[in-house]
Amino acid sequence: MVLKEIVSMTDGKVICGESHLNDSIEYAFASDLMSDVLTLRITNFLLITGLANIQSVRTAEMSDLKYILFARDKKITEEMIELAEENDMMIISTPYSVFKTSGILYGAGLKPVY
Amino acid sequence: MELEYKVEGGDFTQAGYASSQVKKVLKQLGINPIVIKRVVVALYEAEVNIVAHAYRGVITAFLNEDGIRLVLDDEGPGIPDIDQAMVKGYSTASKEVREMGFGAGMGLPNIKDNADEFDIVSEVGKGTRLNIFIKYI
Secondary structure: OEHHHHHHHOOOEEEEOHHHOOOEOOEEEEOOOHHHHOOOOOOOEEEEEOOOOHHHHHHHHHHOOOEEEEOOOOOOOHHHHHHHHHOOOEEEEOOOOHHHHHHHHHHOOOEEOO | OEEEEEEEOOOOOOOOHHHHHHHHHHHHOOOOHHHHHHHHHHHHHHHHHHHHHOOEEEEEEEEOOOEEEEEEEEEOOOOOOHHHHOOOOOOOOOHHHHHOOOOOOOHHHHHHHHOOEEEEEEEOOOEEEEEEEEEOO
16 A cells, blocks of 8 residues: 555645655554564554654664554654654654554555554 | 663663664664664663663673674662563553553563573662673574
């Protein structure tokens, strides 16, 4: 699934990393538990989370993942954007909940990691 | 090559800085990305543990011929029962740590899963030393 479709389906806003809009991904993982994200061996996936803090972006950096979608219009700080940009990541923000976001994207064919 | 970083307990804004620096060096050296991910995931979990549980600590990464050795030495309360600390789901983390997305009792088991060698030595009231070794592939 192309990232710009994900943005459109979730009524999302691109916070940074617009250059990734035409990238394509197959998998997504939804979690607020960063230790769980760190157990994943795959790298090319979308992280859907309601946990908006610097450690969410750090976790993405350590996991080699490029795409984070923050649910429920959570506040994304300058510090988070700076770290994401430094690591060439794309951050998307959606007003939808993690549940609704996951349901829409799963229904549209994005695959679960497990 | 040897890299050394100081870590302050309780400073969540900086947690992960050392792991990030190690990752940059390993990338520059052209280390296999699978090895880099195993190293930085193990190191990041261990770094977060220092921030979450200790007063301060020192991380040393040794880039040896056969692999990468990570030694994390902290001054802190120590771990009274290491076997229990290794059980998935067991955690003594504070609410603040959990709010950062950690403290679910997954860190130490995850370090073990990523390491080729892993041991913990701890003295209650003094501190803890983690010794992690990950081979190149």
